Every structure is written in structure tokens, then in C-alpha cells.
Amino acid sequence: EVQLVESGGAxxxxxxxxxxxxxxxxxxxxxxxxxxxxxxxxxxxxxVANIKTDGNEKHYVDSVKGRFTIxxxxxxxxxxxxxxxxxxxxxxVYFCARAGDRNYxxxxxxxxxVSS
Amino acid sequence: DIQxxxxxxxxxxxxxxxxxxxxxxxxxxxxxxxxxxxxxKAPKLLIYKASSLEGGVSxxxxxxxxGTEFTLTINSLQPDDFATYYCQQxxxxxxxTFGPGTKVDMK
Numbered sequence: 001e002v003q004l005v006e007s008g009g010a011x012x013x014x015x016x017x018x019x020x021x022x023x024x025x026x027x028x029x030x031x032x033x034x035x036x037x038x039x040x041x042x043x044x045x046x047x048v049a050n051i052k053t054d055g056n057e058k059h060y061v062d063s064v065k066g067r068f069t070i071x072x073x074x075x076x077x078x079x080x081x082x083x084x085x086x087x088x089x090x091x092x093v094y095f096c097a098r099a100g101d102r103n104y105x106x107x108x109x110x111x112x113x114v115s116s
Numbered sequence: 117d118i119q120x121x122x123x124x125x126x127x128x129x130x131x132x133x134x135x136x137x138x139x140x141x142x143x144x145x146x147x148x149x150x151x152x153x154x155x156x157k158a159p160k161l162l163i164y165k166a167s168s169l170e171g172g173v174s175x176x177x178x179x180x181x182x183g184t185e186f187t188l189t190i191n192s193l194q195p196d197d198f199a200t201y202y203c204q205q206x207x208x209x210x211x212x213t214f215g216p217g218t219k220v221d222m223k
Contacts, residue, residue, distance in 0.1 A: 033209055045151075045159065045202055047212035059210045095158055101165060103149060103206060105158035 002026045002104050004096050009110030016086050020110055022079040022096030030054075030074040033099040036081045038092035039109070046092075049081065050099060063089075086114045118142055118205050122215035128223040135190040137218045139203035143184065147206045150179055150188045152199045153217075159202060163188065190220070198222055 008020040020036070036048040049070040050059045058070050069082040079096050093109035119142040129135050139148065148166045151159035161170045163179035166186055176191045190197055203215040 035212065037212075037214075044217045045153075045204075045214040047204075047214060050209050050212065052209070057209070061211075099206070099209070099212075101147075102161060102170065103164075103204070103212075104161060105151075107158060108156070109158065 002098060002106055004098065004104070004106040006094060006096055006107045006110040009094065009112045011113045011115065012086055013116050014087060014114055016114070017082070017084045018086065018112060020081040020083065020094055020096075020112070022081075022107070024077045024079065024096075024098070027098065029072075029077040034070075034072060034079045035097040035099045035103065036070060036079075037095045037097055037105070038090075038112075039095070040089075040092045048094070051079070083112070086112075088114050090114050117211060118145065118207065118213050120203060120205055120213045120215040122201075122203055122218050124218060125216065126219045126221060128221055129193050130223045131193055131195060133193045135193055135197075135220055137188045137190075137201055137203075139181075139186045139188070139215050141184045141186075141205055145184070145205045145207040146182075148179075148181070148186050149204045149206060150177075151202045151204065152197075153202065154199045162201075193220070 003025045005023045051070045067085045071080045091114050095109045098104045121140045123138050150163040153159045167179045178189045200217045200219045202217050206212045
């Protein structure tokens, strides 16, 4: 069974940095593209970034380009999101997802709050 | 960029009703998914590739459509179905897009 567990969320000041992690199990991690998706409190879902199986192709939503970096460690079955120069509008629950012909969300997400 | 719209934004319905939600894409797509989300929970995949039912999902849910217009139909609405529903295009890994969501609440 696909399992994804996000961690690393915290309260951070505007301009600060944070690194989120996603631990994957129950499938061959290195065979799948992976995604980060976020959801501001009380609002809808927003796709943030995708990373290819080998980590050599990455795509981002315009609002995070140049500030966020998606990465992965296939040996550790882990996905990461490095978030720099954080803004108030980055406040959200962040989910990781397995991408493919079917996109799976499994974790509860991790809350990032950007506030002074 | 591909933009997604959904209608209605809210639908008030009763147990046993049929509910139809529409999703429109700004350009033609093939890969369209529908998710159900309840408060504090991760989105749950219902339909993928526009009309394929995810394993374990009730057959009361069905997806249809092609090109730029898609629908999610919920037949015989059950108490557990009151939730928010999102469509998502995933036509290319360079950009995924979600619709704004449709809340199904109790009439």
C-alpha cells in the first residue's frame, strides 16, 4: 500500500527558510515522478512542483520559481522541498503525492505558517 | 498555462440525489482526475484519465467527458459523500492544475 508521510512544517518568519520531507513506502519510489501540492487554510489545492524519477527534471508553479527547490533521494525513498525567502502567502498545508497515470495523496500534510 | 474552472462552486443536495459537477479546461486535455476531500484530510482519488474509476471507490461515482469539458456524477448521494470535490489536469509533468473546488453540502 502506498504510504507518504510529510514532515518539517513549522512557524517561520517572512524571508525565512524551511525544508519539508516526505517519506515514501509501499511502492518503488525511484520509478515514479513525485509532486508537492499545497492548500492554504480554508482554500483550494495548488500544485507546487514536480520532480522526475531520477531528479534530473523539475517543474514549478510560477509563484515559487526561484524560491523553492524540489529534490529527492531514491536511496532513502525520500522527497524534499527546500523553501527559501518565504512569504505570508506560502502559508499552507503541504502534501506530497505520487504522480503518474494516477496521482496519490496519502499523508495528512505538514503545516507551514509564515508570520512574524 | 492550462486553467481549470468548476461549476457550481457549491451544491446543496439531499441523500439519494444525483449530483453533477462540471470541470472545464482552457485547452484540450486527456489526463483529468477527480478528488474528494474532507476537512483535515488528504484528497482521495476517485477518477483518473477522465473516466476510469479508482479501485475501491464506489460505482456511484462516475466521470465522463473529453477535450475541454468533463463531468463528475454522484448517483444516490450518501451521507459520506458530503465533501469538497476537485478536478485536476495532469496532461504534462511541466504543469498540473486544480480546479477551484465544488462543495457538496446538505440541503
